[in-house]
Amino acid sequence: xxxxxxxxxxxxxxxxxxxxxxxxxxxxxxxxxxxxxxxxxxxxxxxxxxxxxxxxxxxxxxxxxxxxxxxxxxxxxxxxxxxxxxxxxxxxxxxxxxxxxxxxxxxxxxxxxxxxxxxxxxxxxxxxxxxxxxxxxxxxxxxxxxxxxxxxxxxxxxxxxxxxxxxxxxxxxxxxxxxxxxxxxxxxxxxxxxxxxxxxxxxxxxxxxxxxxxxxxxxxxxxxxxxxxxxxxxxxxxxxxxxxxxxxxxxxxxxxxxxxxxxxxxxxxxxxxxxxxxxxxxxxxxxxxxxxxxxxxxxxxx
Numbered sequence: 001x002x003x004x005x006x007x008x009x010x011x012x013x014x015x016x017x018x019x020x021x022x023x024x025x026x027x028x029x030x031x032x033x034x035x036x037x038x039x040x041x042x043x044x045x046x047x048x049x050x051x052x053x054x055x056x057x058x059x060x061x062x063x064x065x066x067x068x069x070x071x072x073x074x075x076x077x078x079x080x081x082x083x084x085x086x087x088x089x090x091x092x093x094x095x096x097x098x099x100x101x102x103x104x105x106x107x108x109x110x111x112x113x114x115x116x117x118x119x120x121x122x123x124x125x126x127x128x129x130x131x132x133x134x135x136x137x138x139x140x141x142x143x144x145x146x147x148x149x150x151x152x153x154x155x156x157x158x159x160x161x162x163x164x165x166x167x168x169x170x171x172x173x174x175x176x177x178x179x180x181x182x183x184x185x186x187x188x189x190x191x192x193x194x195x196x197x198x199x200x201x202x203x204x205x206x207x208x209x210x211x212x213x214x215x216x217x218x219x220x221x222x223x224x225x226x227x228x229x230x231x232x233x234x235x236x237x238x239x240x241x242x243x244x245x246x247x248x249x250x251x252x253x254x255x256x257x258x259x260x261x262x263x264x265x266x267x268x269x270x271x272x273x274x275x276x277x278x279x280x281x282x283x284x285x286x287x288x289x290x291x292x293x294x295x296x297x298x299x300x301x302x
Contacts, residue, residue, distance in 0.1 A: 011075060011076065012073050012074065012075045012080065012081075012103075012106075012108055012111075013073070013074045013075075014071055014072070014073050014074075014108075014111050014112055014115055015071065015072060015074055016067065016068070016070065016071060016072075017059075017063050017067075017070040017071060017072045017082065019060075019063075021072050021079050021082075022056055022059050022060055022063070023056060024078070024079040025059060025072055025079050025082040026052065026055045026056045026059055028079055028080060028081065028082060028098060028099075028100050029055070029059075029082060029096055029098045030047060030052075030055060031100070031101065032098040032099060032100060032101055032104075033098060033131070034047075039133075054202065057198075057202065058095075058198075058300055059082075059084065059096075061194075061195075061198045062084045062086055062095055062096075062300075063084070065086060065194050065195075066084075066085065066086045066087065066119065068119045069083070069084060069085035069086055069087070069116055069119035069120075070082075070083075070084055070085075071083045071084075071112055071115045071116060073099065073108045073111070073112055075103070080099065080100040080103050080108065081098060081099035081100060081103070081108050081109065081112055082096065082097075082098060082112070083096065083097045083112040083113065083115060083116040084096040084097075084116075085116035085117070085119045085120060086195075086301070086302075087119065087120050087123055088190040088191065088192065088193055088195075088302075089189070089190035089191070090123050090124040090125060090189065090190060090287070091123060091124075091125050091126070091127065091188060091189055091190040091288075091302065092117075092119070092120025092123040092125070092126040092127075093126070093127050093128070093301065093302035094113075094116055094126075094127075094128040095299075095300055095301065095302075097109060097112055097113055097116065097136065099112070104135065105135070109135070109136070109139060110139060113139055113140075113143060117143065123286070124189075124286050124287045125188075125189055125284070125285065125286040125287035125288040126145065126283075126284065126285045126286055126288065127188070127282065127283065127284050127285075127288055127291075127297065127302045128140055128145060128282070128283040128284075129256075129257055129280065129282060129297055129298075129299040129302065130147075130280060130281040130282070130283050131280060131281075132278070132279060132280060132281060137281060137283075140283040141283075144285050145283035145284060145285045146283065146284055146285060146289055147281050147282075147283050148259040148260065148261075148281060148282045148283070148284065148291055149259065149260075149278060149281050150256070150257045150258050150259040150278075150279070150280045150281055150282055151258040151259075151266065151269075151276045151277065151278055151279065151280075152254065152255070152256045152257075152258065152276070152277055152279040152280055153253075153254070153255040153256075153258060153266075153269035153272075153274035153275070153276055154252065154253075154254045154255075154274065154275065154277070155252060155253070155273070155274045155275050156251060156252050156253070156273075157246040157247075157249070157253055157272040157273060157274055158272055158273040159246070159247055161271055161272055161273070162243050162244075162246065162247045162272070163243060166209070166240045166241075166243055166244050167209055167211060167240060168207050168208065168209045168240055168241050168243075168244035169207070169208055169209075169210075170205070170206070170207065170208075171205070171206025171207060171208040171219065172206070173200045173206065176206055176208055176219070177196060179208065179210065179217065179219060180192075180196065180206060180219045180221075180231075181193075181196065183217060183218065183219050183231035183232065183233060184219075184229065184231045186231065186233065187231045187232075187292040187293070187294070187295035188231075188288065188292045188295060188297070188302065189287060189288065189292075192229075192301060195300075195301040199221055199228075203223070204221045204222060204223055204228060205221070205222045205223075205248070206219060206220070206221060206222070207219065207220050207222055207241050207244050207245055207248065208241070209232075209237045209240045209241050209244075211237065214233060215233045215234040215236075215237070216233070216234065216236070216237050217232070217233045217234075217237055218230070218231065218232030218233065218234075218237035218238045218240065218241040218294075219231055219232075219241065220241045220242065220244075220245045220296075221298070222245050222248060222249065224249065224250045225249055225250060225251060225252060225253055225254060226249075226253070226254045227242065227245045227246070227249070227253060227254065227255045227296065228296075228298050229295075229296065229297060229298045229301070230242060230245070230265075230294070230295065230296040231294075231295050232294040232295070234294070235264040235294045238264060238265070238294035239264050239265075239267075239268055242255075242264075242265055242268050242296075243268060243272075246268070246272050246274075253274070255269060255274070255296065256279075256280055256296070256299065257280055257282055257296055257297055257299070258276070258296070259281075259282050259291060261290075261291055261293040262293055262294065262295075262296065264294055265294070265296060282297070
């Protein structure tokens with residue numbers, strides 16, 4: 001917790017993020033999250049040029065789609081915190097909220113969150129993919145969100161246990177985009193819209209289960225080592241695409257936000273031999289007071 005004098009704390013200005021702020025804001029976010037990972041037991045992985053470029057691209061994208069939800073905390077011309085919030089239809093989602101480690105506890109995070117929440121005024125539902133940082137969880141709970149503790153599965157899956165006959169195919173962005181949007185909307189109430197363009201641009205794959213019935217459908221977005229957004233019309237279909245994703249991932253794979261309503265996904269992770277750790281939380285409110293299921297959210301887009 002900071003010993004920032006009260007007059008210095010008051011000198012922090014929360015303002016809209018500008019394009020020139022993005023590099024510094026991304027560094028502040030990375031350093032703060034890495035520090036939280038050391039304290040609370042989650043792994044940010046290695047930072048290299050590609051990872052930094054990816055993180056900056058995320059910030060640029062969200063600032064471009066939701067400029068009113070992109071805020072920085074400025075102390076004497078230096079970025080010391082940021083918030084990124086988006087609205088997609090009636091859904092508000094907090095993609096990122098961080099404050100420089102030595103300034104945490106001075107009320108800067110609360111001010112950033114208040115500004116981000118104002119961007120979603122009038123939205124019927126809200127969601128946050130949260131870290132286990134107690135300060136952040138307290139802040140979200142006091143803002144009216146219900147907190148759902150979650151697991152993360154991280155490791156090398158035992159691919160010999162992957163069932164045969166999953167009926168899952170490689171997706172095609174042109175052919176399957178409408179199905180992806182339909183199933184995401186079915187679960188969380190609103191589509192991804194421009195966020196799917198970003199996922200495609202940054203090389204995410206789609207795996208698809210499109211069986212004979214409307215309930216026999218599921219999709220998952222997949223990077224080389226990370227299972228991203230997964231939306232299913234039924235648990236059986238969701239199980240099939242999750243198994244397929246574990247088979248397609250290269251080496252160690254990460255599956256996050258496995259809260260209590262995602263027992264189907266927890267069962268797959270356990271059967272695949274993936275260690276589980278209590279490492280994150282899902283915060284929801286409004287129409288999403290009960291978290292969507294079967295659905296694994298993206299930490300970037302909800």
